[in-house]
Amino acid sequence: MEKVNILVIGAGAVGLSLAKVLSEKFEDVVVVEKEESFGRHTSSRNSEVIHSGIYYPQNSLKARLCVEGVNLLYDFAKENDVPFNNCGKLVVATCEEEIPELTELKENGERNGVKGLEIIDRLKCRELEPQIKAIKALKVDSTGILDTHKLMQKLATIDEEQDAFLVYEMEVCSIEKSSNSYIVKFTNDEVFEANIVINSAGLHADKIAQMVGIDIKKHDLTLHWCKGEYYKTSKIKNIKRLIYPVPTTISLGIHLTVNLAGDCRFGPNAYYVDEINYAMDETHKDAFFESIQKYINIEKDWLQLDDCGVRAKLQKPDEKFRDFYIQEESEKGFPNFINLIGIESPGLTSCLSIAEEVKRMLKN
Ligand SMILES: Cc1cc2nc3c(=O)[nH]c(=O)nc-3n(C[C@H](O)[C@H](O)[C@H](O)COP(=O)(O)OP(=O)(O)OC[C@H]3O[C@@H](n4cnc5c(N)ncnc54)[C@H](O)[C@@H]3O)c2cc1C
Incomplete structure (x- = not known):
């Protein structure tokens, strides 16, 4: 059984950003991804727009993390030669x-x-x-566009330079809480033990939360x-x-x-x-x-x-607004398990600010 400190599930723009930001501070960060490479789902199938933050209700996570994320993303793109255009x-x-x-x-x-x-x-x-x-x-x-493939490629390179591991063709199929850690099993029969698990599984994030034992119906977390x-x-x-x-x-x-x-x-x-x-x-x-x-x-x-x-x-057809759900789950009985659910737009804009938010949670 492989032992890791922080296990991030999902190598989309958010999972790759988590690995970058967390490996600056913490040892032994591993990202597991079910596909053969990063960014095969929502992160490469979007408008590639860096949003400004005008649409979301005041004090929502979407508003705060979008406004924070715009600047982080432009700065990252400038520093790392990721093509972008702040066209407005x-x-x-x-x-x-x-x-x-x-x-x-x-x-x-x-x-x-x-x-x-x-x-x-x-x-x-x-x-x-x-x-x-x-x-x-x-x-x-402040609105702009950027090359999301280059963004993810650069994030993946930095992750590996900072000794975070990206492991592909690893599909999580069960998660069990043990005394101070989580036992994560994969469809290829690999097993990891992780101190901290971060669920950044995009379209399947609700299923991952369910695997650990969270009642997604009761908590209204069905995607x-x-x-x-x-x-x-x-x-x-x-x-x-x-x-x-x-x-x-x-x-x-x-x-x-x-x-x-x-x-x-x-x-x-x-x-x-x-x-x-x-x-x-x-x-x-x-x-x-x-x-x-x-x-x-x-x-x-x-x-x-x-x-x-x-x-x-997370928003049902008849609902007006649902915010990002970003939560450390001690209150539900799962300490050091962090769920990121409903990371729709402006999730690309906010990829780095979401990672900073999770880092703040871990420091606390
Ligand atoms: C049509 C459309 C337009 C959009 N336009 C914009 C925009 O212009 N600007 C903006 O800011 N946002 C936009 N968004 C939102 C943005 O694309 C997403 O918020 C962002 O890409 C989410 O990234 P992610 O890493 O959370 O998810 P994903 O990119 O989906 O990554 C999740 C990863 O988890 C992996 N995974 C899932 N289950 C498992 C498992 N069991 N085991 C291992 N790995 C697993 C998946 O394979 C996937 O690679 C748009 C979204 C859509 C759909």
Whole structure:
């Protein structure tokens, strides 16, 4: 049986960040990942946007860790040559009824500590983004995009330089609490004993919590999977900023992102699913077209299927908001077991601040 000090389950952006931050302070950090490499799920199937923190309720973990995470992520990208572009974004109102939402977002963002938010009129919008149809917009300067693959690659390199181990093709299938540690078993019959376990298993984090003995129904920690698809086009050029509609209750709306090569991509939509299946068809193409053409002129046949991802949501279809769940589980009878559940957007933006939060918990 292998003995380790800190066992992190899951090598997505969050698990890799945990290994970086924790191995600066603690000995013997090991990340186990069921796939053959890092970042095979949500961390490589998203919009790659560094969010500002305007959307989340004041004092929520999402608000705090997003605002903290933006700066950590830009600094990390600068120091480690991870390609990024702090291009900013416009949240656009396309009809009168949407204007109050812009004001609400601005006020909410300011309460969360987001700097430099400005509501701009039609003329200014046209000056900044001539192709965009908007009667007003909220200009958000701290938003940006980054290359998530390079981010994870760099994190993995630093992890290993700091003597954290990344072990692939290791799928956790059971966890048992013993007197002062946890016995973790894998589908390949390996067994690890860990002093501290951190559950960063993304879409399966609720199942991992269940394995140790936490009643996820009673504690309302069941994850609900919510798929998001993307379309791309090569027909639209020269958009400089990211363009967002006003948000819906379950997503930020079908937005336009421009990747580091300058190509336009639209999405994601949002619908709850029962299985993780990354196949795509054109069922939702009409709905995409309807949403997009409100803020930019486009032809339906310009849209080509791109890719998709699945959100790990604690929020049920009829709920308004659920926060990240980041908890050391002594109160439930599992000391030194830390759960990270419902790490949906802005989880990429917050990957390093989530890791700092966990480090603070361990120090306490
Ligand atoms: C469509 C979409 C768009 C998004 N856009 C953005 C955005 O623009 N900006 C932003 O900030 N956030 C965004 N997000 C959210 C962001 O992508 C996630 O919050 C973040 O990637 C979560 O990282 P993670 O490491 O927790 O999860 P993951 O990347 O899913 O990693 C979890 C890992 O755990 C592993 N694992 C699971 N079970 C086991 C097991 N039993 N044993 C071993 N390993 C296991 C998995 O294989 C996986 O590699 C988006 C999400 C989606 C779906």
